[in-house]
Amino acid sequence: xxxxxxxxxxxxxxxxxxxxxxxxxxxxxxxxxxxxxxxxxxxxxxxxxxxxxxxxxxxxxxxxxxxxxxxxxxxxxxxxxxxxxxxxxxxxxxxxxxxxxxxxxxxxxxxxxxxxxxxxxxxxxxxxxxxxxxxxxxxxxxxxxxxxxxxxxxxxxxxxxxxxxxxxxxxxxxxxxxxxxxxxxxxxxxxxxxxxxxxxxxxxxxxxxxxxxxxxxxxxxxxxxxxxxxxxxxxxxxxxxxxxxxxxxxxxxxxxxxxxxxxxxxxxxxxxxxxxxxxxxx
Amino acid sequence: xxxxxxxxxxxxxxxxxxxxxxxxxxxxxxxxxxxxxxxxxxxxxxxxxxxxxxxxxxxxxxxxxxxxxxxxxxxxxxxxxxxxxxxxxxxxxxxxxxxxxxxxxxxxxxxxxxxxxxxxxxxxxxxxxxxxxxxxxxxxxxxxxxxxxxxxxxxxxxxxxxxxxxxxxxxxxxxxxxxxxxxxxxxxxxxxxxxxxxxxxxxxxxxxxxxxxxxxxxxxxxxxxxxxxxxxxxxxxxxxxxxxxxxxxxxxxxxxxxxxxxxxxxxxxxxxxxxxxxxxxxxxxxxxxxxxxxxxxxxxxxxxxxxxxxxxxxxxxxxxxxxxxxxxxxxxxxxxxxxxxxxxxxxxxxxxxxxxxxxx
Amino acid sequence: xxxxxxxxxxxxxxxxxxxxxxxxxxxxxxxxxxxxxxxxxxxxxxxxxxxxxxxxxxxxxxxxxxxxxxxxxxxxxxxxxxxxxxxxxxxxxxxxxxxxxxxxxxxxxxxxxxxxxxxxxxxxxxxxxxxxxxxxxxxxxxxxxxxxxxxxxxxxxxxxxxxxxxxxxxxxxxxxxxxxxxxxxxxxxxxxxxxxxxxxxxxxxxxxxxxxxxxxxxxxxxxxxxxxxxxxxxxxxxxxxxxxxxxxxxxxxxxxxxxxxxxxxxxxxxxxxxxxxxxxxxxxxxxxxxxxxxxxxxxxxxxxxxxxxxxxxxxxxxxxxxxxxxxxxxxxxxxxxxxxxxxxxxxxxxx
Numbered sequence: 001x002x003x004x005x006x007x008x009x010x011x012x013x014x015x016x017x018x019x020x021x022x023x024x025x026x027x028x029x030x031x032x033x034x035x036x037x038x039x040x041x042x043x044x045x046x047x048x049x050x051x052x053x054x055x056x057x058x059x060x061x062x063x064x065x066x067x068x069x070x071x072x073x074x075x076x077x078x079x080x081x082x083x084x085x086x087x088x089x090x091x092x093x094x095x096x097x098x099x100x101x102x103x104x105x106x107x108x109x110x111x112x113x114x115x116x117x118x119x120x121x122x123x124x125x126x127x128x129x130x131x132x133x134x135x136x137x138x139x140x141x142x143x144x145x146x147x148x149x150x151x152x153x154x155x156x157x158x159x160x161x162x163x164x165x166x167x168x169x170x171x172x173x174x175x176x177x178x179x180x181x182x183x184x185x186x187x188x189x190x191x192x193x194x195x196x197x198x199x200x201x202x203x204x205x206x207x208x209x210x211x212x213x214x215x216x217x218x219x220x221x222x223x224x225x226x227x228x229x230x231x232x233x234x235x236x237x238x239x240x241x242x243x244x245x246x247x248x249x250x251x252x253x254x255x256x257x258x259x260x261x262x263x264x265x266x267x268x269x270x271x272x273x274x275x276x277x278x279x280x281x282x
Numbered sequence: 283x284x285x286x287x288x289x290x291x292x293x294x295x296x297x298x299x300x301x302x303x304x305x306x307x308x309x310x311x312x313x314x315x316x317x318x319x320x321x322x323x324x325x326x327x328x329x330x331x332x333x334x335x336x337x338x339x340x341x342x343x344x345x346x347x348x349x350x351x352x353x354x355x356x357x358x359x360x361x362x363x364x365x366x367x368x369x370x371x372x373x374x375x376x377x378x379x380x381x382x383x384x385x386x387x388x389x390x391x392x393x394x395x396x397x398x399x400x401x402x403x404x405x406x407x408x409x410x411x412x413x414x415x416x417x418x419x420x421x422x423x424x425x426x427x428x429x430x431x432x433x434x435x436x437x438x439x440x441x442x443x444x445x446x447x448x449x450x451x452x453x454x455x456x457x458x459x460x461x462x463x464x465x466x467x468x469x470x471x472x473x474x475x476x477x478x479x480x481x482x483x484x485x486x487x488x489x490x491x492x493x494x495x496x497x498x499x500x501x502x503x504x505x506x507x508x509x510x511x512x513x514x515x516x517x518x519x520x521x522x523x524x525x526x527x528x529x530x531x532x533x534x535x536x537x538x539x540x541x542x543x544x545x546x547x548x549x550x551x552x553x554x555x556x557x558x559x560x561x562x563x564x565x566x567x568x569x570x571x572x573x574x575x576x577x578x579x580x581x582x583x584x585x586x587x588x589x590x591x592x593x594x595x596x597x598x599x600x601x602x603x604x605x606x607x608x609x610x611x612x613x614x615x616x617x618x619x620x621x622x623x624x625x626x627x628x629x630x631x632x633x634x635x636x637x638x639x640x641x642x
Numbered sequence: 643x644x645x646x647x648x649x650x651x652x653x654x655x656x657x658x659x660x661x662x663x664x665x666x667x668x669x670x671x672x673x674x675x676x677x678x679x680x681x682x683x684x685x686x687x688x689x690x691x692x693x694x695x696x697x698x699x700x701x702x703x704x705x706x707x708x709x710x711x712x713x714x715x716x717x718x719x720x721x722x723x724x725x726x727x728x729x730x731x732x733x734x735x736x737x738x739x740x741x742x743x744x745x746x747x748x749x750x751x752x753x754x755x756x757x758x759x760x761x762x763x764x765x766x767x768x769x770x771x772x773x774x775x776x777x778x779x780x781x782x783x784x785x786x787x788x789x790x791x792x793x794x795x796x797x798x799x800x801x802x803x804x805x806x807x808x809x810x811x812x813x814x815x816x817x818x819x820x821x822x823x824x825x826x827x828x829x830x831x832x833x834x835x836x837x838x839x840x841x842x843x844x845x846x847x848x849x850x851x852x853x854x855x856x857x858x859x860x861x862x863x864x865x866x867x868x869x870x871x872x873x874x875x876x877x878x879x880x881x882x883x884x885x886x887x888x889x890x891x892x893x894x895x896x897x898x899x900x901x902x903x904x905x906x907x908x909x910x911x912x913x914x915x916x917x918x919x920x921x922x923x924x925x926x927x928x929x930x931x932x933x934x935x936x937x938x939x940x941x942x943x944x945x946x947x948x949x950x951x952x953x954x955x956x957x958x959x960x961x962x963x964x965x966x967x968x969x970x971x972x973x974x975x976x977x978x979x980x981x982x983x984x985x986x987x988x989x990x991x992x993x
Contacts, residue, residue: 176366179333182354184431185383190354198370319811443810446680446836451880455942474810480945504945517945562946562964577818580842580862582880583921583962599946601921603842603866603879608825 025255032057032251057248061256071253074236078216079260081147081232085154086211092155093162093207094200098192100163101170102178116167122160127220138225145229153221158211165210169203170196209268213261233257283309283344283434285330285468291338292325292492299325301492303339309434312461312469314483314500316476317515322492323472327437330470331358343434359428360437363444365420367412367427373399374408377427398430401460418449429460436464438471442478447582458482476518480504488512505638510556510630513622519561519586522596524616525626527554533618536592539571544619547634556630558622561586561599568615575610589614644706644797645671646692646830651701653687662687663854664700669798674824674831676845678838684854685834686802692832693800694718705797721790723801727782729774729789735761736770739788746793760788763826764819780812784819791827798830805840817843838878842866850874868984870991872917875984881920881949884959885986888914895985898955902983903932912988920949920962922982925970933977941969952978 035054061071096119099105100112134153135144143149173196181191197204222232231239237253240246290303300322307313315323328334330341332353341348348356359380367376374395381391399405402422412420421441428436442450442457458481461469471482479486480500488496488503495515496508507513513521526535528550532543535557566587573589573596580586580603587598587606591614598614606612623634645668652664662684669675669692677685690696691703694715702711710718729738739757748756761767764784769777774785783804790799804820805813821844824831835841841848842862850858850865850873858870869875875883886897894901895914902916926933939958940951950961950969961978963969970976985992 174364174366176362176364177368179331180360180362180366180368181379182333183331183358183360184380184427185354187352187354195368195370199368319809447838447880448877448882458942477944480943500943560946577821578843579814579817579839581839583866583919603862605862608821 025258028251028254031247032249032255034248054248057246057252060246060249061252071233071236071256074231074233075256077147077230078233081150081154081230082212082215084147085151085158085215086208088151088155089158089162089211090204090208093159093166094197094204096159097163097166097170098196100167102175116163119160119163122156131220131224134221135224144225145227147230150222150225150230150232153225154215154218157218157221158215161210161214162207165207166200166203169200169206173199205268205271209264212264216257216261283468285348285435286342286345287326287330287339288342289339290326290329290336290341292329292334292336298492300329300336303492303494305487305494305497307468307470309468310465311484312471312482313485313487314471314473314479315487315489316473316479316503317489318474321489321515323489324439325492326489327360327439327470327472330435331360331437332356357431357434358437359431359433359435361421361424361428361439361441363440365412365417365424365444367420367423369412372409372411373404373415373423373426376412376423377430380427380431394430394432395426398426401429402426402456418445418453421445421453425457425460429464432464433467436461436467436469438469440472440474443474454478454481476504476516479516488515490515501638506632506635507622508632510558510624510632513558513624513632517560519581519597519599521558521560521622522564522594522598523624524557524559524593525554526557526593528552528623533557533621535571535616539593541570541616541618544621544636546619546636547621547623550623550634554626555633556624556626558624559616559620561597563617563620564596564598565615565617566598566600566612568613570616571614573612573614575606575608575612577608578604578606580605587612644830645669646798646832647704647707648688648691649702649704651688651691651698651703653684653691653696653698653700655699660854662691662698665856667849667856669830669832671830672828673846674833674844676841676848677832677834677851678836678841678848679851680836682853683851685836685851687854688851689800689802689832689834692798693720693722719793719795719797721793721796721799723783723786723790723799723804725803725806727779727786727807729782729785731775732773734771734773735766735777735785738774738785739792742789742793756792756794760792763791763823764788778812780808780816783808783816787820787823791823796827796829798832799824799827801831801833803835804833805835805837820844842878850877866919868991869917871989872915872986875917879919881960881962883917883919883984884923886916886918886954886957886959888916888985890914897934898957900934909985909987909992915986916980917984917986917991918959918980918982920960923959923961923978923980925961925963926977926979928975928977930977930979933979936976936978938970938972938976952976954978 033054035056100116105112105115138144138149138153141149143152177195177199178188178191181195182188186194217234218232219234219238222235223238226232226235234257237250237257240250240253285307287303287305290300291298292300303326315326317323325334329336332349332351336349368379371379377395377398378391381394396405399408402425404419404422404426407415407419412423415423425441428438442453445453461471461482471478473479483500486498486500486503487494490511495512496503498506503512504516507516510523524535526533528543528547529552532540533547534540571591571593573591575587576590576595577588578585579588583602585600585602585604587600589596589598589612596614620636622632622636624630624632647669648665648667650664650666651662652660653662654660677688679685687696691698694710694713697711702709704710705718730741733741736757739760740753743753743756757770758767761770764787766781766784766788769781774782777785787799787804790796801820805816808816817840833841833844842865845862847859847861848865849856852873858865858874865874865878869878869883872883872885875885888895888897888902891901895909896902897916928935934954936952936954938950939953942949942951946965948963948965948969950963952959952961
């Protein structure tokens with residue numbers, strides 16, 4: 001019973017919510033093109049009409065020294081740490097999830113489902129609980145303030161997500177396909193590599209995406225465990241907060257932090273809806 | 283080359299899924315394993331493939347213990363009930379998959395794949411993915427992959443059961459010609475349908491409750507079922523059983539129904555037996571017995587009538603499609619010369635069988 | 643009495659491509675109908691239009707002369723049984739069956755009596771107290787069916803391939819129950835299936851469908867004895883009907899050069915075919931004037947019968963012989979006669 005009123009209410013609600021979600025980005029976008037003078041004296045929104053747009057905020061991202069915040073190095077550090085951690089998590093996650101999906105483990109009363117829960121439950125803890133243990137561990141290993149140390153920690157945090165998503169996907173692939181591959185001459189590992197993995201692309205992509213997003217956005221552990229040698233993007237951006245906050249540089253750096261994730265999401269969404277992945281899963 | 287199963291046993295949670303199985307299979311022969319669901323056919327097949335661990339017994343190929351070999355080193359091809367193909371590969375690659383594992387040349391692979399796809403009628407679908415094919419076509423791909431391998435052993439686990447009626451009919455005949463061409467392979471075919479066992483097998487192995495009840499040619503098993511259990515498995519629609527007594531003059535089927543003594547039962551000792559008669563040998567009309575229709579079922583070009591009679595439940599097969607309403611009374615004639623006689627005790631062995639029909 | 647009438651009902655998803663061709667159909671009260679055909683033939687579309695889950699792109703649906711085309715499913719007083727049992731897992735069998743009556747505010751006495759009655763008919767009396775979760779699939783399907791039957795104001799029961807998930811051993815039992823339920827409740831039953839045996843066992847009348855159209859409608863016997871076109875002739879019966887092309891002669895029709903006896907009427911112009919069921923062919927002596935020379939191409943042993951493939955003048959046909967009939971030895975000259983046949987002109991039965 002789609003009456004006109006109901007439809008307009010529905011679309012109205014969607015528009016309002018969209019506006020709510022997009023507003024911060026719009027604000028950051030417009031602010032990033034302002035200069036010091038543009039920020040003082042009342043809020044202004046529309047470029048060229050209400051204020052003069054300038055690229056100074058964007059330029060400062062690349063220069064170090066006075067007024068510059070050099071976002072390039074933190075950017076690279078973030079990419080390396082998040083990328084490596086996600087990659088390792090996916091690889092280990094695939095192997096763990098396949099084991100949990102296909103083989104039966106018993107240790108007393110602990111069964112497969114308990115093991116999966118054990119993995120997933122790592123994420124239930126508030127991060128702050130882990131702050132001190134991780135700090136101490138990395139200190140003892142001499143890995144504080146290093147990319148490698150951070151990668152270790154991130155793997156510990158991202159692996160549960162990967163396992164959780166992948167176990168579900170592997171369970172959706174009929175066991176008979178594994179058997180068919182083995183009958184056709186593949187060792188169990190070959191069967192995994194040649195048959196199961198190609199059919200789990202969707203799952204791997206989704207798990208990968210989650211890992212990248214959670215890893216990239218992490219502020220807490222990057223803040224606690226690194227100081228000067230290694231600086232990740234979220235930390236670098238927050239560090240801009242001082243008595244005189246360069247809002248335009250801040251906005252620009254905030255936007256640039258989000259950009260890679262947007263790009264990945266865009267590419268994956270195209271990929272998924274294209275049916276390339278959908279066909280592989282049936 | 284021969285495949286021998288020796289004293290195979292498997293017990294799961296106190297229930298014997300396989301018990302004391304002793305069978306030998308020869309190269310170039312097609313053996314059907316016939317039994318109801320849960321008779322142990324699939325378990326047996328999976329044991330041969332190495333996918334199922336056994337409690338007892340050995341699987342030997344040419345005298346060598348096969349169970350030492352992991353599944354991927356055995357030369358076995360299998361076709362499942364559910365159409366199993368590799369979803370991420372097209373038809374050509376699906377069929378070529380096992381051949382690639384064997385490191386054959388690209389030339390050889392192409393030749394074999396093309397030949398097999400031709401045989402199953404899928405040459406035009408080489409580039410398609412399994413998800414784009416119908417059920418029947420998917421099963422043909424699975425079959426093509428199994429045949430292209432030219433393996434030592436070919437296992438087919440009720441491959442037609444998930445197809446609809448007409449398709450099953452068609453593929454059955456095709457399978458028969460495809461499989462009889464394989465001269466170097468040991469072929470084992472699981473089924474619940476007696477028709478398939480009759481049609482396809484050189485030999486039929488009848489299984490029930492994890493045991494092998496009888497092994498023989500289709501004609502042998504059909505005309506001389508070793509026991510009542512075999513007769514039940516081998517006849518669809520089911521054989522009707524009537525408890526009765528043999529005297530010097532005739533067979534007393536109930537207090538009021540007596541049929542004359544047929545020649546083939548004359549030598550039986552007088553006493554109580556369980557007599558059996560096939561559904562298509564009971565006749566409608568006649569006055570031997572009165573029965574009440576409980577259900578009538580159409581199957582293909584025949585109608586099966588299920589009746590309640592003083593002698594117990596009966597199943598009757600008539601030609602053509604005839605719908606009889608429930609509750610209707612019909613007269614039934616029991617031709618005594620077509621009766622089987624089984625012992626009444628535990629084994630329920632066959633004691634006498636009617637003469638077989640005219641030779642073909 | 644509530645009859646269901648489809649008035650010029652058709653359904654097209656996109657312009658011009660009809661899932662269901664426009665047609666007029668009447669389903670009389672109290673009879674069982676089967677919509678039979680392969681997937682994609684339109685049978686589920688038609689069922690969904692009758693139930694109200696789908697609104698036809700053209701035409702009207704009438705229940706007892708009342709236009710219900712726009713009436714939602716819940717108000718059409720129909721019961722539906724789907725491929726998968728649809729029950730409340732957490733409730734007991736009794737509660738499942740009682741639920742529709744509770745919604746209608748019946749008093750407890752009346753509900754208990756009615757549920758006992760229906761449960762008894764379906765053979766579920768001894769399981770009324772059990773939680774539905776623990777039952778087997780076929781028992782759950784019976785509950786689905788029972789839920790539709792408890793209401794005494796049901797106009798029709800619509801079933802969409804309800805035996806799909808049932809184990810083959812249990813199918814027999816379930817078919818019996820459904821048939822009994824129908825005899826008991828005497829409502830209209832419309833049953834969708836792709837299995838011709840199921841349709842022929844159940845229905846008073848079968849509608850064979852192909853490509854969105856009903857190609858023949860009749861009792862099981864009619865469909866078997868007089869299929870209106872080669873599609874039905876092939877689809878019904880196992881093996882399906884044989885079709886052999888005929889040539890026209892001055893006074894008669896000929897197969898492989900020999901005239902067919904007994905055909906005197908002049909058929910209209912068009913391609914002529916002979917349709918004959920494998921059961922209605924028999925071997926005969928070559929001297930038989932009504933016989934046609936044939937060669938045996940293959941023999942299949944089907945247990946209670948044998949299927950012999952023969953070629954008559956280059957055309958293949960299959961014959962069905964019961965096991966006790968002798969198949970002529972190889973090498974002997976053979977002839978085949980037709981005991982009953984149909985003629986088809988351009989794919990349509992000649993009456």
